[in-house]
Amino acid sequence: MDGLGQxxxxxxxxxxxxxxxxxxxxxGTTTVVTPGAMASMPDEMRDCFKYxxxxxxxxLASGLTYTIVNPCVLVPVDGEEGTRELIFIKSDKLYDSSxxxxxxxxxxxxxxxxxxxxxxxxxxxx
Numbered sequence: 001m002d003g004l005g006q007x008x009x010x011x012x013x014x015x016x017x018x019x020x021x022x023x024x025x026x027x028g029t030t031t032v033v034t035p036g037a038m039a040s041m042p043d044e045m046r047d048c049f050k051y052x053x054x055x056x057x058x059x060l061a062s063g064l065t066y067t068i069v070n071p072c073v074l075v076p077v078d079g080e081e082g083t084r085e086l087i088f089i090k091s092d093k094l095y096d097s098s099x100x101x102x103x104x105x106x107x108x109x110x111x112x113x114x115x116x117x118x119x120x121x122x123x124x125x126x
Contacts, residue, residue, distance in 0.1 A: 002048070002051035002052050002054070002055050003051040003054060003055065006023075006051075006055035006058065006059075007054075007055065007058045010055075010058055010059055010062050010064065011062075013064065014062055014063070014064055018064070019065065019118065019119075020064075020065045020066065020067065020115075020118040021059065021064050021065070021066045021067075022066070022067045022068075022069065022111055022114050022115055022118070023055070023056070023059055023066060023067070023068045023069070024068075024069050024070075024071070024107070024111065025052045025055065025056055025068055025069070025070045026048070026049070026052050026070055026071065027070045027071060027072040028049065028070075029049055029052045029053040029056055029070065030053065056068055065118075067114050067118070069107070069110060069111060069114065071102045071107050071110075072101060072102060073101045073102070074101070074102060074103070074104050074107065075101045075102070075103055075104070076103065076104065077103050077105070
């Protein structure tokens, strides 16, 4: 959910008094949404990055406490052996999509642990 739908969700969560909102976006929303980078993208990809960035900006301005998780390329499973190292950074650098991938299950675990840490009042390190 992005754009207006995400904004409505943020508004509803703000009214509900939620303590901490966890949003899942996508890697590259601050580095890809530039005229030069977007010129070579198909329209639907361009729109996806714009709406995801718009949702992030809306959350930033909302006054809510939040964590934004911006994964890179999602894949069904971790590496051939079933595991892959997760890399956490505090920037929005779009990595080479052939190298940096994350399994959906691993992303779900990151979101779950973030929510559990927030519920316990623990500060997020990333």
